[in-house]
Amino acid sequence: MTPSFQYELKAVDGKARTGVIRTPRGEIRTPAFMPVGTAATVKAMLPDSVAATGADILLGNTYHLMLRPTAERVARLGGLHRFMNWDKPILTDSGGFQVMSLAGLRKLTEEGVRFKSHIDGSQHMLSPERSMEIQTLLGSDIVMCFDECPSLPADRDRIAESMELSMRWAARSKAAFGDRPGHALFGIQQGGLEQDLRQASAEALIEIGFDGYAVGGLAVGEGQEAMFGVLEHAPDMLPVDKPRYLMGVGKPDDILGAVKRGIDMMDCVLPSRSGRTGQVFTRRGVLNIKNARHQDDPRPLDEDCTCPACRGYSRAYLHHVFRAQEIISSMLLTWHNLHYYQELMAGMRDAIAEGRFAAWEADFHAARAEGDIDLI
Numbered sequence: 001m002t003p004s005f006q007y008e009l010k011a012v013d014g015k016a017r018t019g020v021i022r023t024p025r026g027e028i029r030t031p032a033f034m035p036v037g038t039a040a041t042v043k044a045m046l047p048d049s050v051a052a053t054g055a056d057i058l059l060g061n062t063y064h065l066m067l068r069p070t071a072e073r074v075a076r077l078g079g080l081h082r083f084m085n086w087d088k089p090i091l092t093d094s095g096g097f098q099v100m101s102l103a104g105l106r107k108l109t110e111e112g113v114r115f116k117s118h119i120d121g122s123q124h125m126l127s128p129e130r131s132m133e134i135q136t137l138l139g140s141d142i143v144m145c146f147d148e149c150p151s152l153p154a155d156r157d158r159i160a161e162s163m164e165l166s167m168r169w170a171a172r173s174k175a176a177f178g179d180r181p182g183h184a185l186f187g188i189q190q191g192g193l194e195q196d197l198r199q200a201s202a203e204a205l206i207e208i209g210f211d212g213y214a215v216g217g218l219a220v221g222e223g224q225e226a227m228f229g230v231l232e233h234a235p236d237m238l239p240v241d242k243p244r245y246l247m248g249v250g251k252p253d254d255i256l257g258a259v260k261r262g263i264d265m266m267d268c269v270l271p272s273r274s275g276r277t278g279q280v281f282t283r284r285g286v287l288n289i290k291n292a293r294h295q296d297d298p299r300p301l302d303e304d305c306t307c308p309a310c311r312g313y314s315r316a317y318l319h320h321v322f323r324a325q326e327i328i329s330s331m332l333l334t335w336h337n338l339h340y341y342q343e344l345m346a347g348m349r350d351a352i353a354e355g356r357f358a359a360w361e362a363d364f365h366a367a368r369a370e371g372d373i374d375l376i
Contacts, residue, residue, distance in 0.1 A: 025141055030265060080092075092144065163190040214247050300313070
């Protein structure tokens with residue numbers, strides 16, 4: 001497989017795994033949470049601030065970047081890392097999920113997806129070959145193969161048809177990716193909630209051969225119980241010696257449940273989006289800073305947190321600047337949320353390495369049960 005991209009599995013506790021992905025741009029400690037920089041920025045954060053939270057890798061979005069500012073322009077300006085001033089690894093998604101969500105603006109064929117831009121209505125074609133070209137122009141370290149991701153619930157025939165198309169597209173993605181030393185290509189398992197379709201998808205991907213494997217087609221409306229049901233078996237179908245990535249997840253308890261079932265990498269817009277809307281994640285639950293109960297509270301968001309929002313500002317101040325719609329509110333609350341997510345990952349990595357993951361999980365749930373939360 002790709003030179004200079006390596007995965008080392010260091011410890012396993014139950015199904016939970018910890019390890020390291022080595023790339024030319026640096027190491028990614030797993031399990032890893034990837035903040036989402038959709039349009040070449042993690043909203044309300046400087047790149048150095050994102051790194052200070054403990055993030056080893058960011059996610060960029062092929063669909064949005066191909067439309068604005070265009071992958072060709074990013075390439076002319078030195079690639080995505082230089083363009084956004086981030087020197088650590090970047091994973092780019094294939095654009096497939098965003099295109100599939102353009103109801104009424106797309107046409108799906110064997111070739112790919114023809115769609116209208118949500119920005120200006122211009123026509124575009126996104127295919128496995130074009131997706132690989134865009135991600136190569138961006139210079140991402142981890143490239144995702146192009147797939148189709150139907151929303152759930154969907155009938156079995158629709159899921160099977162979509163999975164088979166995605167496997168044909170995976171083979172085309174691999175061929176178009178070619179030989180790129182220092183860069184990795186991940187395949188994406190599909191199959192909805194159907195165990196046999198998941199198995200067939202995994203077998204097809206392994207036959208093609210990838211540097212890592214994603215569990216796709218989840219967090220698309222099926223609910224946590226159904227998602228965990230799939231994760232009871234889907235990761236086990238994938239190679240032990242390759243990283244496993246669950247796309248688009250999620251809430252802290254979703255992440256914990258995924259790691260418990262053998263997932264190594266995750267991404268989600270939730271911590272940054274929630275920071276901009278006043279939702280705050282803490283060890284003892286979720287706060288809504290706009291609620292009146294915080295307006296006279298001198299305490300930090302979380303007494304045990306070392307992020308700038310908790311070290312320097314009270315809940316009362318953060319309530320005030322959120323209500324006043326000051327930009328510093330988005331900055332501080334997003335920083336706190338991303339810091340919390342990275343501390344969550346670090347805690348799980350340590351617990352797995354030390355063989356105490358079950359006890360760590362029990363402590364996580366016990367702290368949340370103490371109940372310093374808002375009804376949101």
